[in-house]
Every structure is written in structure tokens, then in C-alpha cells.
Amino acid sequence: MKNTAKKIYIAFIFLLLYAPIATLMVLSFNASKTRAKWGGFTFHWYSRLFQNREILEALGNTLLIAVISAFVATVIGTIACVAMTGMQKRSRAILMGITNIPMLNAEIVTGISLMLLFISMGLRFGLGTILLSHITFNIPYVILSVMPRMKQLNPSTYEAALDLGASHVTAFFKVVFPDLLPGILSGFLMAFTMSLDDFIITHFTKGAGVDTLSTKIYTEVKKGIKPEMYALSTLIFVTVLLLLLLINMAPAKNRAPKNIQK
Numbered sequence: 001m002k003n004t005a006k007k008i009y010i011a012f013i014f015l016l017l018y019a020p021i022a023t024l025m026v027l028s029f030n031a032s033k034t035r036a037k038w039g040g041f042t043f044h045w046y047s048r049l050f051q052n053r054e055i056l057e058a059l060g061n062t063l064l065i066a067v068i069s070a071f072v073a074t075v076i077g078t079i080a081c082v083a084m085t086g087m088q089k090r091s092r093a094i095l096m097g098i099t100n101i102p103m104l105n106a107e108i109v110t111g112i113s114l115m116l117l118f119i120s121m122g123l124r125f126g127l128g129t130i131l132l133s134h135i136t137f138n139i140p141y142v143i144l145s146v147m148p149r150m151k152q153l154n155p156s157t158y159e160a161a162l163d164l165g166a167s168h169v170t171a172f173f174k175v176v177f178p179d180l181l182p183g184i185l186s187g188f189l190m191a192f193t194m195s196l197d198d199f200i201i202t203h204f205t206k207g208a209g210v211d212t213l214s215t216k217i218y219t220e221v222k223k224g225i226k227p228e229m230y231a232l233s234t235l236i237f238v239t240v241l242l243l244l245l246l247i248n249m250a251p252a253k254n255r256a257p258k259n260i261q262k
Contacts, residue, residue, distance in 0.1 A: 021237060028230035045227040046235075052228055058216040059232070061127065062196060065212065069134035070191035076135070077142025077191075078184055081150045082176075096147070103140050110137060111204035118205065125207030133205040134195045141194060142187035149183030 028046070032039025049055060080099075084092050102110060114133045123129055153176060161171035199214035206215060213232075220226060 024230055025234045025237070028227065028234040030227070033227060045231040049228040049231045049235075052226075054211075055216065055228060055232060058211040058213050061130075061210065062212040062214075065127065065131050065134055066192050066195040069131055069138055069195045070188050072135050073138035073191045074142050074184060074188045077139045077187055078146050078180065080139070080143055081146045081180075082172075084147070085150050085153075096143075099140050099143050102137055103144070107137075107198075107200040108204075111201040114201065115204040125205065126210050127207075129205045129207070130202055130210070130212070133201050134198065137198075137201060138191035138194055141190045142184075145187035145190055146180060146183040149180050153179055 027035055029041050029043070030039055031042040031044065084095055087095065111133075114129075114136065118125065118129050118132075157175050158171055161175045162168070166174065197214070198212075199218065202212050203215055203218070206212070211219070217225070217229060220229060
């Protein structure tokens, strides 16, 4: 009885999480523009999606900003972790506390602060200001992912590489970097996801005529969401789902026992 109750509870949680997404996916194949009735199965909205220049441009801007900001934030965050490791314990704790403030701070405060900073610097709002903003708020997430791996490193291996004649750069990339790689990849993916999903900071730092997916959808909501948005959301969800499946299947294959031939 207890196990049955647990299964029902878990099923209810999954229903709450995925029923809205399932509804969205069904509506993306609805021939009728209205959400109140089913007008038949169609791929019409998917073809219309790839003909909509504004949505595709917003998607391109979103992916471009997400990839570049995640990469730059990952590089800066990793360097920051290496630098903080060499600090004294108290100084490192203070700096980590300062680094964590942007994650705890309200996004609207960060967005307005960055907007005022760009205005005071005389910068022209556009893709550049959005990119700088995304790099800024992504760095703490990278540090949060890389620092635990940094604490697990054995400094003796790096020193041994130096004693064997390796340069500082070679020793880092041959000894330290491979151990940090899982944390770096996690930080990159987290930064990419945060950038892809951000609306508030982007809304305050974007220029006129520049849109990402989040700001484009917000604009469409005021006029009525087009069915093409349902198709786009479905494609994004399916892509993320496939990536997760591939990522989770790869370690399983590596752990599978190999046949030993005698």
C-alpha cells in the first residue's frame, strides 16, 4: 500500500510537470488557430515557423548570445577559480561571498544596474550590451561549478609536472585541466541554459529592434501568441530531451562490461 501511494505521488508530480508541455506539443499540430477546439492534425505551423523571419532572427540572436556568453564566462570563471585557489582561506571566502551575491540578487536589480551602467558609459544598446550582461551574470554560475573540482585537486601532481620539466602552461593543460573538465563542462552548460532562458536582464539591456526568444515571446503575448511559437517551443523541448538522452546513454555504454575473448 505504501509503495502504491509513492508511485501515485510520483506520477502526480510528473503529471504537473509535463502536462503543460504535452498540451503545448499537441497544440503545435492543431490545424485550428484557436486553442478551444481541435481542427485536425497538421504540420502547417512548422512550415510557417521556418518562413517567419522575425522568429528565426530572434532564435539566431538567442543562440549566438548564449554560446558566446557561456564560452567567455567559462574561460573567465575557470581562471578566477585557479586564482582564488592560491589565495589565503579568509580572502578566498570573502571573494566567494562577493561572487555569490549576483546569484542571490534579484534579476530586476541586476538588469536596471547594468542598464544604468551602460547609459553612463555611453554604450549603444544592442547585441553587444546583451552579450556583456549575460557574461556578467553567468560568471558566478561557472565559478560555482568549477570550484568544487578545484578543491579536489592534488597540488602535488602539478608540482611534480613542473619538477619533471613541464612549463606552467603545459602542466596546467596536461595535469590540472583534465581534472577540471567535468566542472568546466557543467559550468558551460549551466551558463548556456541561464543565458538561453533569461528575460529580465535582456529586457533592460537590449536595444530597439533587437530581440531574443524570451523578449520576442513577451511581445507576442501582448498581441496574442502565434501557433508558430508552439512549434518552436516543441522543437526546443525535443532537442533538449534528445541531448539529455544522449548524454545519459553515453556513460552507460562506457560502463558496460566488454566481452573478453579467450
